[in-house]
Amino acid sequence: xxxxxxxxxxxxxxxxxxxxxxxxxxxxxxxxxxxxxxxxxxxxxxxxxxxxxxxxxxxxxxxxxxxxxxxxxxxxxxxxxxxxxxxxxxxxxxxxxxxxxxxxxxxxxxxxxx
Amino acid sequence: xxxxxxxxxxxxxxxxxxxxxxxxxxxxxxxxxxxxxxxxxxxxxxxxxxxxxxxxxxxxxxxxxxxxxxxxxxxxxxxxxxxxxxxxxxxxxxxxxxxxxxxxxxxxxxxxx
Numbered sequence: 001x002x003x004x005x006x007x008x009x010x011x012x013x014x015x016x017x018x019x020x021x022x023x024x025x026x027x028x029x030x031x032x033x034x035x036x037x038x039x040x041x042x043x044x045x046x047x048x049x050x051x052x053x054x055x056x057x058x059x060x061x062x063x064x065x066x067x068x069x070x071x072x073x074x075x076x077x078x079x080x081x082x083x084x085x086x087x088x089x090x091x092x093x094x095x096x097x098x099x100x101x102x103x104x105x106x107x108x109x110x111x112x113x114x
Numbered sequence: 115x116x117x118x119x120x121x122x123x124x125x126x127x128x129x130x131x132x133x134x135x136x137x138x139x140x141x142x143x144x145x146x147x148x149x150x151x152x153x154x155x156x157x158x159x160x161x162x163x164x165x166x167x168x169x170x171x172x173x174x175x176x177x178x179x180x181x182x183x184x185x186x187x188x189x190x191x192x193x194x195x196x197x198x199x200x201x202x203x204x205x206x207x208x209x210x211x212x213x214x215x216x217x218x219x220x221x222x223x224x225x226x227x
Contacts, residue, residue, distance in 0.1 A: 004157075033215065042201065042217040043158065090157050100165075102148055103203075103215065105157030 006106035021076040021109045023091030032074040035090040086113045118218035132189040136202030147185045150201045
């Protein structure tokens, strides 16, 4: 009964080769988040969408882009991956209109850059 | 956005009660306090959430003093499967959903037999 699904679970890409990670949700939540989590570190927020309204964190590199074509899907595009971009990428959703709505996470995509 | 501070790690034994405290001195009036659990290679999982006083569910209790500048997650009778990283998250869960939700460093709990 996975509600936030990330594909693939593991992704290997070459240095500088564009890569896209995907996230889908069956919860019909209007807010979707992308986090980057490196080994032994806390998840770091990259950006989030409130419906189609895109909100970028100030320190998110331009190399990271996102698309949300509809409510259910959100994509993370890394235009030119560097070795430092190797990490777990987590997608999360929440209901934007409920004051106490928690985050629902997928199980992440682990990105390796060779 | 309120910044959170937690102990980096804690050790416990099976059957003991574990209390993990989070400091959030700059918590805003409309901020909720939420705790997540994360196992290796998985996304964080919601445990419990509160605004003030005490909240209890089937997994944990959350104690929040009147000034709300800290909170304590209480795990009763931990087992080996409770070994994980626990994150305290403080953020505006308001209707606009536009506030960023930033994780603190988390507490790595190790439960020994």
